[in-house]
Amino acid sequence: MAETPRPRHSILVRVTHWLITLAFLALLVSGLEIVVSHPRFYWGEVGNVNTAPLFQIPIPSSRNLVPTAYGYVLPDQNGWSRYLHFQSAWVLVLVALLYGLAGLFNGHFRRNLLPSLSDVSPKRLASSIVEHFRFKRPRAEEAWSYNLLQRLAYLLVIFVLFPMIIWTGLAMSPSFVSAVPAAVNFLGGQQSARTLHFFLTWALVLFVLVHIFMVFLAGFRSRMRAMITGRAPEPLERV
Amino acid sequence: MSKLSRRALITTGMVATASASGLVVAAKLAKRYGLIPPDSGGIYGPGETLTYAAQRLLTRHSLAREFSRSQISAKPFANEVTPLGDGFQRLQQGAFADWRLVVDGLVARPASFSLAEVKSFPRRSHITMIQCEEGWSYIAEWTGVPLSDVLERVGAAPQVRYVVYRSFQTDWWESIDMADALHPQTLLTYGMNGGELPVGFGGPLRMRVTRQLGYKSLKYVTQLTLTDNIKQFGKGLGSAEPEGGYAWYAGA
Numbered sequence: 001m002a003e004t005p006r007p008r009h010s011i012l013v014r015v016t017h018w019l020i021t022l023a024f025l026a027l028l029v030s031g032l033e034i035v036v037s038h039p040r041f042y043w044g045e046v047g048n049v050n051t052a053p054l055f056q057i058p059i060p061s062s063r064n065l066v067p068t069a070y071g072y073v074l075p076d077q078n079g080w081s082r083y084l085h086f087q088s089a090w091v092l093v094l095v096a097l098l099y100g101l102a103g104l105f106n107g108h109f110r111r112n113l114l115p116s117l118s119d120v121s122p123k124r125l126a127s128s129i130v131e132h133f134r135f136k137r138p139r140a141e142e143a144w145s146y147n148l149l150q151r152l153a154y155l156l157v158i159f160v161l162f163p164m165i166i167w168t169g170l171a172m173s174p175s176f177v178s179a180v181p182a183a184v185n186f187l188g189g190q191q192s193a194r195t196l197h198f199f200l201t202w203a204l205v206l207f208v209l210v211h212i213f214m215v216f217l218a219g220f221r222s223r224m225r226a227m228i229t230g231r232a233p234e235p236l237e238r239v
Numbered sequence: 240m241s242k243l244s245r246r247a248l249i250t251t252g253m254v255a256t257a258s259a260s261g262l263v264v265a266a267k268l269a270k271r272y273g274l275i276p277p278d279s280g281g282i283y284g285p286g287e288t289l290t291y292a293a294q295r296l297l298t299r300h301s302l303a304r305e306f307s308r309s310q311i312s313a314k315p316f317a318n319e320v321t322p323l324g325d326g327f328q329r330l331q332q333g334a335f336a337d338w339r340l341v342v343d344g345l346v347a348r349p350a351s352f353s354l355a356e357v358k359s360f361p362r363r364s365h366i367t368m369i370q371c372e373e374g375w376s377y378i379a380e381w382t383g384v385p386l387s388d389v390l391e392r393v394g395a396a397p398q399v400r401y402v403v404y405r406s407f408q409t410d411w412w413e414s415i416d417m418a419d420a421l422h423p424q425t426l427l428t429y430g431m432n433g434g435e436l437p438v439g440f441g442g443p444l445r446m447r448v449t450r451q452l453g454y455k456s457l458k459y460v461t462q463l464t465l466t467d468n469i470k471q472f473g474k475g476l477g478s479a480e481p482e483g484g485y486a487w488y489a490g491a
Contacts, residue, residue: 034373034374035374037372037373037374038371038373038374038375040374040375045306045310045368045376045378046312046368046376046377046378047375047376048312048314048315048316048371048375048376048377049316049375050314050315050316051312051314063319063373064319065318065319078372078373078485079483079484079485080283080484082372082485082486083283083286083287083484083486084283086283086286086287086290086486086491087282087283087285087286087287088286089286090285090286090289090290172370172491173294173490173491174303174368174370174449174450174451174452174490174491175294175298175301175450175451175490175491176294176297176298176490176491177303177304178298178301178302178303178304178449178450179297179298179301181304184304185304190368190370190376191376194374
Protein backbone atom coordinates (compact mmCIF):
# COMPACT_ATOMS: atom_id res chain seq x y z
CA MET A 1 0.00 0.00 0.00
CA ALA A 2 1.26 3.46 -0.82
CA GLU A 3 2.64 5.66 1.94
CA THR A 4 1.64 9.30 2.06
CA PRO A 5 4.14 12.10 2.60
CA ARG A 6 1.68 13.95 4.84
CA PRO A 7 1.77 12.54 8.38
CA ARG A 8 -1.46 11.11 9.82
CA HIS A 9 -0.68 12.86 13.11
CA SER A 10 1.46 15.99 13.27
CA ILE A 11 4.82 15.74 15.01
CA LEU A 12 3.40 17.89 17.83
CA VAL A 13 0.46 15.53 18.37
CA ARG A 14 2.73 12.48 18.33
CA VAL A 15 5.33 13.85 20.75
CA THR A 16 2.77 15.30 23.18
CA HIS A 17 0.70 12.09 22.98
CA TRP A 18 3.59 9.94 24.21
CA LEU A 19 4.87 12.44 26.77
CA ILE A 20 1.38 12.65 28.28
CA THR A 21 1.12 8.85 28.18
CA LEU A 22 4.34 8.59 30.20
CA ALA A 23 3.35 11.32 32.64
CA PHE A 24 -0.11 9.78 33.09
CA LEU A 25 1.32 6.33 33.85
CA ALA A 26 3.76 7.82 36.39
CA LEU A 27 0.92 9.83 37.97
CA LEU A 28 -1.31 6.76 38.12
CA VAL A 29 1.28 4.49 39.75
CA SER A 30 2.48 7.12 42.23
CA GLY A 31 -1.08 8.29 42.93
CA LEU A 32 -2.31 4.79 43.74
CA GLU A 33 0.73 4.32 45.97
CA ILE A 34 -0.09 7.52 47.87
CA VAL A 35 -3.67 6.27 48.35
CA VAL A 36 -2.26 3.18 50.10
CA SER A 37 -1.11 5.40 52.99
CA HIS A 38 -4.73 6.44 53.60
CA PRO A 39 -7.26 4.39 51.59
CA ARG A 40 -10.19 6.25 53.15
CA PHE A 41 -12.16 8.97 51.40
CA TYR A 42 -14.26 11.75 52.86
CA TRP A 43 -16.55 14.55 51.76
CA GLY A 44 -16.29 18.18 52.86
CA GLU A 45 -13.31 19.95 54.39
CA VAL A 46 -11.74 17.42 56.74
CA GLY A 47 -11.49 13.73 57.49
CA ASN A 48 -9.24 11.40 59.44
CA VAL A 49 -9.34 7.96 61.07
CA ASN A 50 -11.47 9.37 63.91
CA THR A 51 -14.22 10.42 61.52
CA ALA A 52 -16.55 8.32 59.40
CA PRO A 53 -15.34 7.93 55.82
CA LEU A 54 -17.53 8.28 52.75
CA PHE A 55 -15.98 4.96 51.74
CA GLN A 56 -12.81 2.99 52.28
CA ILE A 57 -11.06 0.89 49.64
CA PRO A 58 -10.60 -2.65 50.94
CA ILE A 59 -6.81 -2.73 50.61
CA PRO A 60 -4.05 -2.92 53.22
CA SER A 61 -2.43 0.36 54.24
CA SER A 62 1.13 1.56 54.68
CA ARG A 63 0.22 3.21 58.01
CA ASN A 64 -0.50 1.15 61.10
CA LEU A 65 -3.08 3.56 62.56
CA VAL A 66 -5.38 3.20 59.54
CA PRO A 67 -7.94 0.53 60.40
CA THR A 68 -8.02 -2.14 57.68
CA ALA A 69 -9.16 -5.75 57.47
CA TYR A 70 -5.54 -6.87 57.11
CA GLY A 71 -3.20 -7.93 59.86
CA TYR A 72 -0.14 -6.36 58.29
CA VAL A 73 1.15 -2.93 57.29
CA LEU A 74 2.78 -2.25 53.93
CA PRO A 75 6.12 -0.41 53.72
CA ASP A 76 5.95 3.37 53.38
CA GLN A 77 6.67 4.42 49.80
CA ASN A 78 5.20 7.93 49.89
CA GLY A 79 8.55 9.73 49.59
CA TRP A 80 9.40 8.85 46.00
CA SER A 81 5.72 8.54 45.12
CA ARG A 82 5.08 12.16 46.04
CA TYR A 83 8.24 13.43 44.35
CA LEU A 84 7.35 11.47 41.19
CA HIS A 85 3.69 12.50 41.33
CA PHE A 86 4.44 16.23 41.35
CA GLN A 87 7.26 16.03 38.82
CA SER A 88 5.02 14.08 36.44
CA ALA A 89 2.22 16.56 37.09
CA TRP A 90 4.53 19.34 35.89
CA VAL A 91 5.36 17.36 32.74
CA LEU A 92 1.66 16.74 32.14
CA VAL A 93 0.63 20.35 32.71
CA LEU A 94 3.41 21.88 30.62
CA VAL A 95 2.98 19.42 27.74
CA ALA A 96 -0.80 19.78 27.89
CA LEU A 97 -0.44 23.57 27.75
CA LEU A 98 1.79 23.29 24.67
CA TYR A 99 -0.67 20.88 23.03
CA GLY A 100 -3.68 22.97 24.00
CA LEU A 101 -2.30 26.30 22.81
CA ALA A 102 -0.95 24.82 19.58
CA GLY A 103 -4.24 23.01 18.94
CA LEU A 104 -6.16 26.22 19.46
CA PHE A 105 -4.01 28.24 17.09
CA ASN A 106 -3.21 25.75 14.32
CA GLY A 107 -6.80 24.58 13.97
CA HIS A 108 -6.18 21.03 15.20
CA PHE A 109 -9.13 21.15 17.58
CA ARG A 110 -11.44 22.83 15.07
CA ARG A 111 -10.41 20.64 12.17
CA ASN A 112 -9.83 17.25 13.75
CA LEU A 113 -11.75 17.13 17.02
CA LEU A 114 -14.80 19.39 16.77
CA PRO A 115 -17.60 17.35 15.21
CA SER A 116 -19.38 19.02 12.33
CA LEU A 117 -22.68 20.60 13.36
CA SER A 118 -24.67 18.18 11.22
CA ASP A 119 -23.08 15.27 13.10
CA VAL A 120 -24.25 16.42 16.51
CA SER A 121 -27.73 14.99 16.48
CA PRO A 122 -29.20 12.33 18.73
CA LYS A 123 -29.69 10.12 15.68
CA ARG A 124 -26.08 10.35 14.52
CA LEU A 125 -24.87 9.89 18.06
CA ALA A 126 -27.06 6.83 18.55
CA SER A 127 -25.88 5.25 15.32
CA SER A 128 -22.24 5.95 16.24
CA ILE A 129 -22.77 4.27 19.60
CA VAL A 130 -24.47 1.26 18.01
CA GLU A 131 -21.64 1.00 15.51
CA HIS A 132 -19.10 0.97 18.32
CA PHE A 133 -20.92 -1.77 20.20
CA ARG A 134 -20.84 -3.99 17.13
CA PHE A 135 -17.04 -3.91 17.54
CA LYS A 136 -16.65 -3.67 13.79
CA ARG A 137 -13.27 -2.81 12.36
CA PRO A 138 -13.51 0.87 11.34
CA ARG A 139 -13.81 1.79 7.68
CA ALA A 140 -10.64 2.64 5.78
CA GLU A 141 -11.31 6.39 5.68
CA GLU A 142 -11.37 6.44 9.45
CA ALA A 143 -7.62 5.87 9.38
CA TRP A 144 -7.48 9.54 8.38
CA SER A 145 -10.10 11.11 10.60
CA TYR A 146 -11.88 10.59 13.90
CA ASN A 147 -15.47 9.38 14.09
CA LEU A 148 -18.16 11.20 16.06
CA LEU A 149 -17.96 9.26 19.31
CA GLN A 150 -14.19 9.36 19.18
CA ARG A 151 -14.21 13.14 18.77
CA LEU A 152 -16.60 13.56 21.68
CA ALA A 153 -14.52 11.25 23.88
CA TYR A 154 -11.31 13.12 23.08
CA LEU A 155 -12.97 16.49 23.69
CA LEU A 156 -14.29 15.23 27.04
CA VAL A 157 -10.83 14.03 28.07
CA ILE A 158 -8.99 17.15 26.85
CA PHE A 159 -11.41 19.83 27.98
CA VAL A 160 -13.18 18.30 30.98
CA LEU A 161 -11.37 15.39 32.64
CA PHE A 162 -7.78 16.64 32.46
CA PRO A 163 -8.62 20.22 33.52
CA MET A 164 -10.74 18.80 36.35
CA ILE A 165 -8.06 16.43 37.61
CA ILE A 166 -5.47 19.22 37.55
CA TRP A 167 -7.87 21.55 39.34
CA THR A 168 -8.78 19.00 42.05
CA GLY A 169 -5.07 18.26 42.48
CA LEU A 170 -4.25 21.94 42.97
CA ALA A 171 -7.21 22.23 45.36
CA MET A 172 -5.38 19.83 47.70
CA SER A 173 -2.26 22.01 47.83
CA PRO A 174 -2.23 24.07 51.04
CA SER A 175 -0.01 26.68 49.43
CA PHE A 176 -1.98 26.98 46.17
CA VAL A 177 -5.33 27.36 47.93
CA SER A 178 -3.90 30.03 50.23
CA ALA A 179 -3.56 32.15 47.07
CA VAL A 180 -6.69 30.87 45.32
CA PRO A 181 -9.12 29.78 48.06
CA ALA A 182 -12.01 29.62 45.59
CA ALA A 183 -10.31 26.63 43.95
CA VAL A 184 -11.12 24.48 46.97
CA ASN A 185 -14.16 26.33 48.35
CA PHE A 186 -16.04 25.82 45.09
CA LEU A 187 -15.51 22.05 45.35
CA GLY A 188 -16.94 21.95 48.86
CA GLY A 189 -13.70 21.38 50.72
CA GLN A 190 -10.27 19.85 50.59
CA GLN A 191 -11.43 16.27 51.23
CA SER A 192 -14.09 16.63 48.52
CA ALA A 193 -11.30 17.67 46.15
CA ARG A 194 -9.31 14.56 47.10
CA THR A 195 -12.32 12.28 46.55
CA LEU A 196 -13.12 13.90 43.19
CA HIS A 197 -9.45 13.59 42.20
CA PHE A 198 -9.72 9.86 42.90
CA PHE A 199 -12.89 9.40 40.79
CA LEU A 200 -11.48 11.48 37.95
CA THR A 201 -8.49 9.14 37.94
CA TRP A 202 -10.77 6.18 37.31
CA ALA A 203 -12.63 8.08 34.59
CA LEU A 204 -9.30 8.63 32.83
CA VAL A 205 -8.23 5.01 33.38
CA LEU A 206 -11.52 3.90 31.83
CA PHE A 207 -10.84 6.15 28.85
CA VAL A 208 -7.32 4.72 28.44
CA LEU A 209 -8.62 1.13 28.55
CA VAL A 210 -11.32 1.81 25.95
CA HIS A 211 -8.80 3.78 23.88
CA ILE A 212 -6.35 0.85 23.85
CA PHE A 213 -9.18 -1.57 23.06
CA MET A 214 -10.24 0.58 20.09
CA VAL A 215 -6.63 0.74 18.88
CA PHE A 216 -6.55 -3.06 18.81
CA LEU A 217 -9.92 -3.18 17.06
CA ALA A 218 -8.82 -0.69 14.42
CA GLY A 219 -5.52 -2.49 13.84
CA PHE A 220 -2.79 -2.22 16.43
CA ARG A 221 0.14 -2.06 14.00
CA SER A 222 -1.25 0.60 11.69
CA ARG A 223 -2.55 2.82 14.52
CA MET A 224 0.67 2.55 16.52
CA ARG A 225 2.72 3.28 13.42
CA ALA A 226 0.56 6.33 12.72
CA MET A 227 1.07 7.67 16.25
CA ILE A 228 4.80 6.89 16.31
CA THR A 229 6.05 7.63 12.78
CA GLY A 230 3.07 9.54 11.47
CA ARG A 231 2.73 7.18 8.51
CA ALA A 232 -0.61 5.66 7.67
CA PRO A 233 -2.04 3.77 4.70
CA GLU A 234 -3.54 5.97 1.98
CA PRO A 235 -7.32 6.05 2.09
CA LEU A 236 -8.65 3.56 -0.46
CA GLU A 237 -10.32 6.14 -2.68
CA ARG A 238 -7.07 7.98 -3.15
CA VAL A 239 -5.06 4.95 -4.29
CA MET B 240 17.57 18.75 1.26
CA SER B 241 14.25 20.37 0.44
CA LYS B 242 13.44 23.97 1.37
CA LEU B 243 10.82 22.91 3.84
CA SER B 244 13.03 20.60 5.85
CA ARG B 245 15.84 23.16 5.89
CA ARG B 246 13.42 25.72 7.27
CA ALA B 247 12.19 23.19 9.82
CA LEU B 248 15.76 22.43 10.78
CA ILE B 249 16.62 26.12 11.26
CA THR B 250 13.42 26.74 13.24
CA THR B 251 14.06 23.70 15.45
CA GLY B 252 17.64 24.86 16.01
CA MET B 253 16.51 28.34 16.93
CA VAL B 254 13.81 27.06 19.27
CA ALA B 255 16.28 24.68 20.92
CA THR B 256 18.89 27.42 21.36
CA ALA B 257 16.28 29.82 22.71
CA SER B 258 14.94 27.28 25.19
CA ALA B 259 18.43 26.25 26.32
CA SER B 260 19.50 29.84 26.93
CA GLY B 261 16.10 30.55 28.48
CA LEU B 262 16.67 27.70 30.92
CA VAL B 263 20.13 29.00 31.83
CA VAL B 264 18.76 32.51 32.43
CA ALA B 265 15.82 31.09 34.42
CA ALA B 266 18.19 29.02 36.58
CA LYS B 267 20.37 32.07 37.29
CA LEU B 268 17.36 34.22 38.18
CA ALA B 269 15.90 31.44 40.34
CA LYS B 270 19.14 31.16 42.26
CA ARG B 271 19.42 34.89 42.72
CA TYR B 272 15.89 35.25 44.06
CA GLY B 273 16.08 32.19 46.32
CA LEU B 274 13.69 30.05 44.31
CA ILE B 275 15.71 26.84 44.49
CA PRO B 276 14.89 24.43 47.34
CA PRO B 277 17.73 22.74 49.26
CA ASP B 278 16.76 19.33 47.86
CA SER B 279 16.94 20.47 44.23
CA GLY B 280 19.52 17.84 43.30
CA GLY B 281 18.64 14.38 42.05
CA ILE B 282 16.08 13.17 39.55
CA TYR B 283 13.12 14.86 41.21
CA GLY B 284 14.96 18.18 41.56
CA PRO B 285 13.36 19.84 38.51
CA GLY B 286 9.81 19.13 39.72
CA GLU B 287 10.56 20.30 43.25
CA THR B 288 12.24 23.46 41.98
CA LEU B 289 9.30 24.25 39.68
CA THR B 290 6.81 23.77 42.53
CA TYR B 291 8.79 25.80 45.04
CA ALA B 292 9.64 28.60 42.59
CA ALA B 293 6.09 28.84 41.21
CA GLN B 294 4.53 28.94 44.67
CA ARG B 295 7.04 31.44 46.02
CA LEU B 296 6.30 33.73 43.07
CA LEU B 297 2.52 33.31 43.28
CA THR B 298 1.87 32.87 46.99
CA ARG B 299 4.62 34.67 48.91
CA HIS B 300 2.22 36.67 51.09
CA SER B 301 -1.00 34.70 50.81
CA LEU B 302 -2.77 33.58 53.98
CA ALA B 303 -3.96 30.04 54.56
CA ARG B 304 -7.73 29.76 54.78
CA GLU B 305 -9.11 30.39 58.25
CA PHE B 306 -12.28 28.71 59.40
CA SER B 307 -15.15 29.50 61.73
CA ARG B 308 -15.31 28.13 65.26
CA SER B 309 -18.13 25.78 64.22
CA GLN B 310 -15.80 24.11 61.71
CA ILE B 311 -13.27 23.00 64.35
CA SER B 312 -12.96 19.21 64.14
CA ALA B 313 -14.67 17.45 67.03
CA LYS B 314 -12.27 14.53 66.63
CA PRO B 315 -8.82 15.67 65.57
CA PHE B 316 -6.22 12.98 64.99
CA ALA B 317 -2.88 13.25 66.79
CA ASN B 318 -1.11 10.68 64.60
CA GLU B 319 1.41 8.23 65.94
CA VAL B 320 4.03 9.52 68.36
CA THR B 321 7.08 7.38 68.94
CA PRO B 322 7.83 7.11 72.70
CA LEU B 323 9.32 10.36 73.93
CA GLY B 324 11.45 8.80 76.66
CA ASP B 325 12.19 9.41 80.33
CA GLY B 326 13.65 12.87 79.82
CA PHE B 327 10.38 14.08 78.30
CA GLN B 328 8.31 12.43 81.03
CA ARG B 329 10.31 14.21 83.71
CA LEU B 330 9.70 17.55 81.99
CA GLN B 331 6.01 16.68 81.65
CA GLN B 332 5.74 15.85 85.35
CA GLY B 333 7.12 19.30 86.10
CA ALA B 334 4.41 20.82 83.89
CA PHE B 335 7.16 21.69 81.38
CA ALA B 336 8.46 24.44 83.72
CA ASP B 337 11.98 23.42 82.66
CA TRP B 338 11.23 23.29 78.91
CA ARG B 339 13.61 25.57 77.04
CA LEU B 340 13.47 27.09 73.60
CA VAL B 341 17.01 27.86 72.49
CA VAL B 342 17.40 30.46 69.74
CA ASP B 343 20.83 30.75 68.18
CA GLY B 344 22.67 31.18 64.89
CA LEU B 345 22.76 34.53 63.10
CA VAL B 346 21.15 36.54 65.89
CA ALA B 347 22.25 39.62 67.82
CA ARG B 348 21.04 38.22 71.16
CA PRO B 349 21.09 34.40 71.44
CA ALA B 350 18.46 33.30 73.91
CA SER B 351 17.05 30.42 75.85
CA PHE B 352 13.40 31.05 76.65
CA SER B 353 11.34 29.17 79.20
CA LEU B 354 7.83 28.11 78.24
CA ALA B 355 6.45 30.79 80.60
CA GLU B 356 8.47 33.43 78.77
CA VAL B 357 7.24 32.19 75.38
CA LYS B 358 3.68 32.37 76.69
CA SER B 359 4.23 35.94 77.87
CA PHE B 360 5.01 37.11 74.35
CA PRO B 361 2.17 38.59 72.25
CA ARG B 362 -0.15 35.79 71.28
CA ARG B 363 -2.14 35.15 68.17
CA SER B 364 -4.72 32.47 67.37
CA HIS B 365 -6.03 31.12 64.13
CA ILE B 366 -8.43 28.38 63.14
CA THR B 367 -6.71 26.54 60.33
CA MET B 368 -6.53 23.11 58.74
CA ILE B 369 -3.60 20.80 59.18
CA GLN B 370 -3.20 18.32 56.35
CA CYS B 371 -1.04 15.22 56.49
CA GLU B 372 0.81 14.18 53.35
CA GLU B 373 -1.04 10.86 53.67
CA GLY B 374 -4.36 12.55 52.90
CA TRP B 375 -6.15 13.06 56.23
CA SER B 376 -6.78 16.37 57.93
CA TYR B 377 -8.44 18.26 60.75
CA ILE B 378 -9.26 21.84 61.69
CA ALA B 379 -8.22 23.28 65.06
CA GLU B 380 -7.69 26.59 66.75
CA TRP B 381 -3.99 27.14 67.34
CA THR B 382 -2.63 29.65 69.83
CA GLY B 383 0.95 30.79 70.13
CA VAL B 384 3.51 33.46 69.49
CA PRO B 385 4.21 34.48 65.90
CA LEU B 386 7.64 33.18 64.91
CA SER B 387 8.38 36.63 63.46
CA ASP B 388 8.00 38.10 66.97
CA VAL B 389 10.60 35.67 68.37
CA LEU B 390 12.98 36.44 65.49
CA GLU B 391 12.62 40.15 66.16
CA ARG B 392 13.21 39.64 69.88
CA VAL B 393 16.59 37.96 69.31
CA GLY B 394 17.63 40.38 66.58
CA ALA B 395 17.74 38.23 63.47
CA ALA B 396 20.54 39.26 61.12
CA PRO B 397 19.44 40.64 57.74
CA GLN B 398 21.26 37.91 55.82
CA VAL B 399 19.26 35.11 57.47
CA ARG B 400 17.59 32.96 54.81
CA TYR B 401 16.31 29.95 56.75
CA VAL B 402 15.10 29.11 60.21
CA VAL B 403 16.12 25.60 61.25
CA TYR B 404 14.01 24.13 64.03
CA ARG B 405 14.65 21.03 66.05
CA SER B 406 12.43 18.67 67.98
CA PHE B 407 12.92 17.04 71.37
CA GLN B 408 12.89 13.91 69.23
CA THR B 409 16.41 14.51 67.99
CA ASP B 410 15.90 12.63 64.70
CA TRP B 411 13.43 15.30 63.65
CA TRP B 412 14.49 18.70 62.45
CA GLU B 413 13.01 20.99 59.86
CA SER B 414 13.63 24.32 58.21
CA ILE B 415 11.60 27.01 56.45
CA ASP B 416 12.57 29.99 54.33
CA MET B 417 11.92 33.57 55.40
CA ALA B 418 8.65 33.79 53.43
CA ASP B 419 7.22 31.22 55.85
CA ALA B 420 9.28 32.23 58.91
CA LEU B 421 8.00 35.82 58.75
CA HIS B 422 4.51 34.79 57.63
CA PRO B 423 1.88 36.16 60.04
CA GLN B 424 0.24 32.74 60.51
CA THR B 425 3.47 30.93 61.37
CA LEU B 426 3.25 30.40 65.13
CA LEU B 427 5.13 28.63 67.87
CA THR B 428 2.00 27.15 69.39
CA TYR B 429 1.33 26.08 72.96
CA GLY B 430 -2.47 26.17 72.88
CA MET B 431 -5.09 24.22 70.94
CA ASN B 432 -8.85 24.71 70.86
CA GLY B 433 -8.76 27.01 73.89
CA GLY B 434 -6.72 24.69 76.14
CA GLU B 435 -3.13 23.59 76.52
CA LEU B 436 -1.62 21.95 73.46
CA PRO B 437 -1.84 18.21 74.28
CA VAL B 438 1.38 16.19 74.12
CA GLY B 439 -0.03 14.01 71.31
CA PHE B 440 -0.53 17.10 69.19
CA GLY B 441 2.97 18.41 69.85
CA GLY B 442 2.72 20.03 73.27
CA PRO B 443 4.25 21.84 74.97
CA LEU B 444 5.55 23.67 71.88
CA ARG B 445 4.79 23.03 68.23
CA MET B 446 5.68 24.94 65.09
CA ARG B 447 2.64 25.70 62.93
CA VAL B 448 3.36 26.40 59.28
CA THR B 449 -0.11 26.89 57.82
CA ARG B 450 0.68 26.78 54.10
CA GLN B 451 2.60 23.53 54.15
CA LEU B 452 1.73 19.91 54.92
CA GLY B 453 1.66 18.65 58.49
CA TYR B 454 5.22 17.43 58.68
CA LYS B 455 6.52 20.99 58.54
CA SER B 456 4.51 21.67 61.72
CA LEU B 457 7.17 20.01 63.86
CA LYS B 458 6.21 18.79 67.34
CA TYR B 459 8.18 19.38 70.60
CA VAL B 460 10.26 22.31 69.35
CA THR B 461 13.37 22.94 71.48
CA GLN B 462 15.65 24.98 69.27
CA LEU B 463 15.61 27.58 66.50
CA THR B 464 18.78 28.22 64.52
CA LEU B 465 18.89 31.12 62.07
CA THR B 466 21.20 30.64 59.13
CA ASP B 467 22.15 31.92 55.71
CA ASN B 468 23.58 28.55 54.68
CA ILE B 469 21.20 25.63 54.88
CA LYS B 470 23.74 23.26 53.35
CA GLN B 471 25.68 22.99 56.60
CA PHE B 472 22.82 21.22 58.38
CA GLY B 473 22.52 17.44 58.27
CA LYS B 474 23.11 16.16 54.77
CA GLY B 475 22.53 19.61 53.32
CA LEU B 476 19.04 18.83 52.05
CA GLY B 477 17.24 21.32 54.29
CA SER B 478 15.63 19.00 56.82
CA ALA B 479 15.31 15.44 58.07
CA GLU B 480 12.48 14.76 55.60
CA PRO B 481 14.52 14.71 52.35
CA GLU B 482 17.03 12.45 54.11
CA GLY B 483 14.12 10.03 54.50
CA GLY B 484 12.99 10.52 50.91
CA TYR B 485 10.34 13.24 51.40
CA ALA B 486 10.34 16.73 49.88
CA TRP B 487 11.79 19.64 51.88
CA TYR B 488 9.13 22.03 50.57
CA ALA B 489 5.69 20.77 51.49
CA GLY B 490 3.46 23.47 50.02
CA ALA B 491 2.65 20.68 47.52
